[in-house]
Amino acid sequence: MGPVILDGFQAELEVTARYVMEWMLGSPSRVKRSFARVPWFPFDASLAYLLTMRNEQFEVGLIMRMDEAGLPALWSSKSEPGIRLDGFGEIANTIAGNFFGKEHFISTFGQMRGGLPTRVKGNILIPENPCIGGVVEVNSVEVFIGVTVAQGNALSDTARAQ
């Protein structure tokens, strides 16, 4: 039950992430750090959101991370802290739904069923599982977006909040 390498999906993840963020936040985006194969969590941040989905053979995870202090700037149109946090999670859900539903992804890994997301203040560690990811900047706020795939239930078995 080893890790799965996601080479070939970097561009699709970048396009999906920027498309979703630009529509939901109403602002242009730019890539601050190119989407590439990276070790887990190369980007230090205080707020993390993990959404896992699975089928019989694979479990996939989408992680979004950012500095929580940037939420007011990211969601300048929303004044309530709770709504901003909720909106941050909804961005992650939407990127996950769009990306994991793409034909290229489904033809490689199969159709995934949704699990519910986990949001933590701090890190979520999933040791020894490589991912693809990059950093997108919107409204001067940097957000890391990454995706990983593992065989079986390896993500749920090893993921933990720090």
Added chain:
Amino acid sequence: MKKTVVIVDDSEYLAEMLGEFFSKTLGFEVVGTGFNGAQALTLYKQHRPDLITLDLTMPIKTGREVITELLTEFPQASILVISSQIGHAVVECLKLGAKGYVEKPLRLDDSEFVRDFKQAVEECLADKNS
């Protein structure tokens, strides 16, 4: 008389956005807002709206479970799925009996998207009336 809608989405942010869109742009009366699958069933039974919108990934009961349960009890229910899950999920929900499907993100500043959204709503209601 205004058409009525129940909106169900586990995101408070999106539920609020959809409520505004349905009331201000589409002229509906939003008679209930829920944040999980169980509330979807309760609100439908309570209000019997002309339309119910459902997210797919929700706590307690998923959107797919709600579609099945709702249509078992209310075969004429008009269900519009609004979800970020694309591709196969669309076909699956329509096979379960949903009348329409709108993909997230909600691009409510995009006139073409809004036109398509309105058309999806009209088709759901037309199907109910036919």
